[in-house]
Amino acid sequence: MGIENIYTQILTEHNNSSRNKHHIENPTAVLKGVNPSCGDEIELELREKDGVIEDAGFTGIGCAISQASASIMIDLIKGQTKEEALRLANLFFGMIKNEVTDESQLEDLDEAIALKDISHMPARVKCAVLGWHTLENAIHGERNPEKS
Amino acid sequence: MGIENIYTQILTEHNNSSRNKHHIENPTAVLKGVNPSCGDEIELELREKDGVIEDAGFTGIGCAISQASASIMIDLIKGQTKEEALRLANLFFGMIKNEVTDESQLEDLDEAIALKDISHMPARVKCAVLGWHTLENAIHGERNPEKS
Amino acid sequence: MNPYLNDFPILKEEHNGKRLVYLDNAATTQKPLSVIRAVDEYYRSSNANPHRGLYELSIRATQMYEDSRAAVREFIHAEKDCEVLFTRNASESLNLVAYSYGLNFMKEGDEIALPVSEHHSNVLPWQMVARAKGAKLVFLYPDKNGRLPQAELDKIGPKTKLVAVAHVSNVLGTVYPVEEIVRRAHKAGAVVVLDCAQSIPHYPVDVKKLDVDFAAFSGHKMLAPMGVGVLYGKEELLNQMPPFLTGGEMIESVSEQDATFAPLPQKFEAGTQNVGGAVGLAAAIDYLKQIGYDTIIKTEEELLSYALDGMAKIPHVTVYGDTRAGEQRCGVISFNVDGVHPHDVSSILDSDGVAIRAGHHCAQPLMQYLGVNATCRASLYFYNTKEDIDIFLASLKKVRGWLGLGD
Amino acid sequence: MNPYLNDFPILKEEHNGKRLVYLDNAATTQKPLSVIRAVDEYYRSSNANPHRGLYELSIRATQMYEDSRAAVREFIHAEKDCEVLFTRNASESLNLVAYSYGLNFMKEGDEIALPVSEHHSNVLPWQMVARAKGAKLVFLYPDKNGRLPQAELDKIGPKTKLVAVAHVSNVLGTVYPVEEIVRRAHKAGAVVVLDCAQSIPHYPVDVKKLDVDFAAFSGHKMLAPMGVGVLYGKEELLNQMPPFLTGGEMIESVSEQDATFAPLPQKFEAGTQNVGGAVGLAAAIDYLKQIGYDTIIKTEEELLSYALDGMAKIPHVTVYGDTRAGEQRCGVISFNVDGVHPHDVSSILDSDGVAIRAGHHCAQPLMQYLGVNATCRASLYFYNTKEDIDIFLASLKKVRGWLGLGD
Ligand SMILES: Cc1ncc(COP(=O)(O)O)c(C=O)c1O
Numbered sequence A, B: 001m002g003i004e005n006i007y008t009q010i011l012t013e014h015n016n017s018s019r020n021k022h023h024i025e026n027p028t029a030v031l032k033g034v035n036p037s038c039g040d041e042i043e044l045e046l047r048e049k050d051g052v053i054e055d056a057g058f059t060g061i062g063c064a065i066s067q068a069s070a071s072i073m074i075d076l077i078k079g080q081t082k083e084e085a086l087r088l089a090n091l092f093f094g095m096i097k098n099e100v101t102d103e104s105q106l107e108d109l110d111e112a113i114a115l116k117d118i119s120h121m122p123a124r125v126k127c128a129v130l131g132w133h134t135l136e137n138a139i140h141g142e143r144n145p146e147k148s
Numbered sequence C, D: 001m002n003p004y005l006n007d008f009p010i011l012k013e014e015h016n017g018k019r020l021v022y023l024d025n026a027a028t029t030q031k032p033l034s035v036i037r038a039v040d041e042y043y044r045s046s047n048a049n050p051h052r053g054l055y056e057l058s059i060r061a062t063q064m065y066e067d068s069r070a071a072v073r074e075f076i077h078a079e080k081d082c083e084v085l086f087t088r089n090a091s092e093s094l095n096l097v098a099y100s101y102g103l104n105f106m107k108e109g110d111e112i113a114l115p116v117s118e119h120h121s122n123v124l125p126w127q128m129v130a131r132a133k134g135a136k137l138v139f140l141y142p143d144k145n146g147r148l149p150q151a152e153l154d155k156i157g158p159k160t161k162l163v164a165v166a167h168v169s170n171v172l173g174t175v176y177p178v179e180e181i182v183r184r185a186h187k188a189g190a191v192v193v194l195d196c197a198q199s200i201p202h203y204p205v206d207v208k209k210l211d212v213d214f215a216a217f218s219g220h221k222m223l224a225p226m227g228v229g230v231l232y233g234k235e236e237l238l239n240q241m242p243p244f245l246t247g248g249e250m251i252e253s254v255s256e257q258d259a260t261f262a263p264l265p266q267k268f269e270a271g272t273q274n275v276g277g278a279v280g281l282a283a284a285i286d287y288l289k290q291i292g293y294d295t296i297i298k299t300e301e302e303l304l305s306y307a308l309d310g311m312a313k314i315p316h317v318t319v320y321g322d323t324r325a326g327e328q329r330c331g332v333i334s335f336n337v338d339g340v341h342p343h344d345v346s347s348i349l350d351s352d353g354v355a356i357r358a359g360h361h362c363a364q365p366l367m368q369y370l371g372v373n374a375t376c377r378a379s380l381y382f383y384n385t386k387e388d389i390d391i392f393l394a395s396l397k398k399v400r401g402w403l404g405l406g407d
């Protein structure tokens, strides 16, 4: 493992671009995801129609890895059904946990494969999965709590 | 240090005799002393008149050392003024803490000198001083709490 | 001769020309070299604050800490790692349940049932809860053999909201019928807090099979270093309970006036945790597994039989509880010598190198029930030998003589 | 070269061909061999349950435990041994004060004053007290240099009943004016709880001279093993307070429904204590005394100056709090690199063997006040060297490049 493998061009680009980092129109789901051990926070917005994720975006602050991972995720899930999005999330978790290593199986993750080596950096795993966990929870119906 | 030095004839006698182990008539002070680490309990009774300890006795349960020490103490303080009793108590504490070692200074402790070697048995120090501490507290005006 | 001697340096050393005969294992056990070395090695090469750092050393410390948690989980057959909380000792584990569960889930009139033989650490926290909430402590009284008669178990009834019970009594060595108690308690809608401080060093503890709601024990009584204990709790209950100690590491987010808390197990682990202690506990579990509970039980039963037989032959010696070895009896022997205070017995045995305890064994309610002020206690572990027992018995025989009492 | 290298084996080892540059000393320090060996030796030859046994081994363990207490007492200049309580860490020490003092001596409308820079362990327990008792938390805000302006100190007023303050901030390294705070607090009739977790490893702490009412710290941040902490409290206050954790060892006598408690310090030490940890803490104190605070302060001030000067020369690096070394400034440096998240900074430095922390440092209220989500933190100890700082600075220079950002 080396820093070189992690901070690839793809990550650097996604981290520095704001392509998916913005609010979306008429979101049907808004959910905050927090990584308490480090203070990373993202807020994921989804607009779903007839079971398909029409649009998605995120806001918040975090490291290059959590930001790039969320951004890459949004590229992947836009236009997909909820089921497909969940399948990709599971595939991603499998890759990060080093449980799925077969390259051909991982193909569907496309650019997200750049995050594969995170599996050797336990401290950063939480960063890489933050967006994906938030997605999973949002699809399962979790919403931000009402302000009290 | 050896067990032999501690369990001398004097201790054995005092432990097995009940000369001072009884209630007294019209006590002016009754105070319980407890050694929480081991559950020893004695109750000291004193009858004081014009600053002199006319009579004293004790009841309760405890090891040979605490019982004998209390019994020897009572032999020593009966008929003494409160001040003299306190002086003897301090002398005894000094001996047990190994702070007073000069034989001539200890002379006034008479039979209690048999307990000198307890200073080398830290676990038993509390047993040896239980009666004396209770005496000290009683003279300083402490009484058993009212039953609640 | 003693196959464990090389693992326990302290058992080989001589003091005042006498080898240590260590029979105070219920108070704390000695530590095998593998445990001492594991802790030593952790500090030499992997020490860091866990959970906090993103650098390699901290990741390694975190990994070792969490691996230790997994080792405990597997050892006690808990379902999930997050049900295993590290504490400082069994007492803190029990206080955690009292403060976080007791003060928040019990109300006036509720009953807390517990055998009168419980250790103070499993009595005082419940007295605190009872006082604070107006709940009532209901004591169950053992028979002459230390067993709980059915009529006593019947006290676990509709008002019972919590049953606190030791798996093995630290005074009488009785193994309590936890499965039956749990059945009755759950039928009554009560939770069961198992104090397995005295069982887990000697018997397998399967929290899943026993179906207890909480289980508490100390590392130092099972070969591990001091300063680390465990509280097992069912995930569902732990999730409902508010945090007990608060501070670093157990939060999700903190604002000036408020805070939200991390998920289990962190929610209950405030401040920097004792990684060295946890690593030592994992090493102790490894060592115990290597020896195996079968061997431990067999060895201790033999030694217990041998000791009880020997004691029965010494005049003026009274053993409390069950006087025979057997399945419901662990290697803890409480006894007294007529006319001799336990302290004197202990001091006299000590002069022969024999370490036993004398006192109330943190079980004064039981002492009051037995009508004694204190007892002597000899408690065994697998590393004891028949020779240890012989030395103990020989010393015990001489006790009354030292105090000028006859045979 | 580094005179301490032989005492700290971990600082000599190489991982992935790189020597460890340990700059996370505010999280936990490394342990000298003398400490590791003292603990090891305790378990090999003196291990027993203290206070409980009347036999020689237990007496020795008790003596070592109480000697450690006396060593702490002397080190912090407390008047009496019984004012020194052993806990598991600073967090537990602070919780003890919150539960036992806070919940029993504070009432509705009372104010608890504390700098916004406090560690969560010195914030959350007070939130708990405020919630339970209807008291109010009043925060004091530092200026740009991390200092508390007089106007903020003026918030300590007639309603203040407790001031909780760190001696040294674990984020900004500021040394707070404890003597002045104590003067104001005592004038207002408030008690002062000093969190000296970050000062005592680096500066002498004289509880008597500072006249604080309570003081809390952790062993593991001052060379000692994990799992042992200290609470100092004035005897008079501790005597008035009810016990916190209950159980074995802290009682005077127990009946079925009630209990009376042992005198100090036992009253606050429930269950079997961590003798090994206490012995390790005493060994750490010995080591610290041998080096001497003078040397520690001088070494750290030099390193801090050197580091701050170097960082000032790296573009895009912002240091929080005071950017110069000096008397009111300890060797803790919080900083950020423009455009790079602290986690990434930490991961990149780690690849060069440099261990720093990134995150909120258990001080989220301060992060919110500073308007940042997280910072990087490099924290020094006397065993660091200029070479360490050079490696740190060189690595820091490269950070933005890794993320495709320009100079
Ligand atoms: C200022 C301060 N207070 C309290 C603590 C808590 O110490 P511990 O985690 O050892 O309980 C820390 C350390 O994390 C600290 O830096």
Ligand SMILES: Cc1ncc(COP(=O)(O)O)c(C=O)c1O
Binding pocket: C026, C027, C089, C090, C091, C092, C119, C121, C122, C166, C168, C169, C170, C195, C197, C198, C218, C362, D247, D248, D270, D271, D272, D273
């Ligand atoms: C049955 C039982 N429960 C609880 C405890 C308390 O354990 P600790 O002192 O390690 O907290 C003990 C040991 O003293 C015990 O024997």
